[in-house]
Amino acid sequence: MGQSDDMAAFLRIVERGGFAAAARGSPLTPSALSKLVQRLEARLGVRLLTRTTRRIALTPEGETYAARARDILALIEATETEVTAGRGRPRGHLRVNTGTAYARHRLIPLLPAFCAEYPDITIDLTVTDRRVDLVAEGADVVLRTGALEDSTLIARRIAEGRRVICAAPTYLARRGTPQRPGDLLAHDCIVLHGHARLTIWPFGDGEGIAALAVRGPLTTDSADALCDMALAGLGIIRVSEFVVLDAIADGRLVPLLEAEHASEEVPVWAITAPGRHRMPRIRAFVDFMAAHAAA
DSSP states (O other): OOOOHHHHHHHHHHTTHHHHHHHHHHHHHHHHHHHHHHHHHHHSSOEEEEEEEOEEEOOOHHHHHHHHHHHHHHHHHHHHHTBBBBBBEEEOEEEEEEEEHHHHIIIIIHHHHHHHHHTTTEEEEEEESSOOOOTTTTSOOOOOOOOOOOOEEEEEEEEEEEEEEOOHHHHHHHOOOOOOOOGGGGGGGOOEEGGGGGGGEEEEEESSSHHHHHHHOOOESSHHHHHHHHHTTBBBEEEHHHHHHHHHHTTTSEEEEETTTOOOEEEEEEEOOTTGGGHHHHHHHHHHHHTTTTT
């Protein structure tokens, strides 16, 4: 095996969390992969992994090696694709991570068209509302909505939307319809926990934006669960429009305070590690999402 093969094998071990998992689907056995890492460590003169009976973890030197290996392999793939341009299509395995609501309402409906256009790309989709460490968890692309934290990662805006305030007719029949923003203080407002800024709902007061801190008896960590709670008549929600678009269209949810609500833009980002955004399969996916996600 050459150095690039060693790097690819090392990354497979790291991303799959162990030798046995990395060996599945590989011509190398767990024992061979373990020896490969030992040879790497001996050649470099540093320890790359710490091993226990249950798990492996990167050392600081291992983190540096893994990051550089990803960059090098991305450059090799991009170079080979550029040299053979016109002779083939982007190919390989793509690991995508996104939140539950975005996966359900936006990404998954687009996958048939993407797979038809790029049949040589396979996708491993991980869906979680937990903020993930892209590099540590081995994702190629993370799709996220809302504001981004400062980061050295590469982020491309692929779409944008807005937030809406709404509730089910059953809730409004029972509790009344708020006529002005201040009325919300007497209502059950359901919010996402762990996102303090989303408990502050902005409204235009004619001279600027006024912020209203809402509250209620229920919170959740999922935008889809938020929608389901509203559909069950449990309260009023404020979410990205794409989550509730169908429910509003068929009358299961009713938009509220549309004239007063100051709905800020909700950007959708495709996030990749530096260097990896040039990999053909990643670039193809991000370009596709940028072309279709806003539709």
